[in-house]
Amino acid sequence: SKRVAILISGGGSNMVALVNSMIGDHPARPVVVISNDPNAGGLAKARDLGIATAFVDHREYPNDRNAFEEILHATLEGHNPDIVCLAGFMRILTEGFTARYEGRMLNIHPSLLPKYKGLHTHARALEAGDPEHGCSVHEVTAALDDGPVLGQARIAVEQNDTPETLASRLLPLEHELYPAVLRRFANGDRTPVRLPIMRSIP
Numbered sequence: 001s002k003r004v005a006i007l008i009s010g011g012g013s014n015m016v017a018l019v020n021s022m023i024g025d026h027p028a029r030p031v032v033v034i035s036n037d038p039n040a041g042g043l044a045k046a047r048d049l050g051i052a053t054a055f056v057d058h059r060e061y062p063n064d065r066n067a068f069e070e071i072l073h074a075t076l077e078g079h080n081p082d083i084v085c086l087a088g089f090m091r092i093l094t095e096g097f098t099a100r101y102e103g104r105m106l107n108i109h110p111s112l113l114p115k116y117k118g119l120h121t122h123a124r125a126l127e128a129g130d131p132e133h134g135c136s137v138h139e140v141t142a143a144l145d146d147g148p149v150l151g152q153a154r155i156a157v158e159q160n161d162t163p164e165t166l167a168s169r170l171l172p173l174e175h176e177l178y179p180a181v182l183r184r185f186a187n188g189d190r191t192p193v194r195l196p197i198m199r200s201i202p
């Protein structure tokens with residue numbers, strides 16, 4: 001089966017969803033979880049799930065993205081991944097790094113791409129008055145949040161939504177979408193996944 005490395009920066013809830021999905025006849029298995037933050041909550045969760053963990057602290061390489069990425073690459077290669085999943089990984093990767101994983105690196109982004117690449121996606125959707133918001137899983141290319149979209153899930157924006165309520169309604173959908181895309185991708189199927197819109201119950 002395909003070997004999956006997962007890169008995180010924080011709580012790792014998407015990482016947990018991915019790991020828990022890779023069971024039974026799944027075409028892939030998790031081999032390592034790597035964080036750029038040694039204190040990321042997701043590292044302990046990965047350990048509890050029995051997955052190898054590592055960290056590469058970006059703060060040890062101030063003003064030297066290439067040095068950080070060299071160590072990150074070496075750490076990844078120690079686990080020989082076929083697929084790399086970015087799951088709440090909050091470091092921008094250079095073109096040199098993304099080229100090494102071309103066609104085998106995925107990312108989840110909390111917006112309906114191509115809208116709202118970068119940060120503060122929930123606030124930007126609210127400011128724009130969008131009737132819908134959502135999340136996207138895409139292939140990682142050199143440009144930030146820009147590769148082919150392999151799946152999206154959407155929610156209706158309600159009257160009193162805040163960035164926080166949008167984030168908390170969206171997160172459970174991320175946990176459905178990312179495993180669905182990974183399963184297809186690991187089977188060599190790049191047909192986009194579309195989850196039905198979630199309407200909140202009034």
Ligand code: GAR
Pocket residue numbers: 008009010011012013014015042087088089090108109110118135171174
């Ligand atoms: C998720 O909402 C993910 O979409 C977002 O960070 C959160 C991580 O949560 N990713 C980005 O903003 C990427 N730029 P998690 O650590 O619980 O999976």
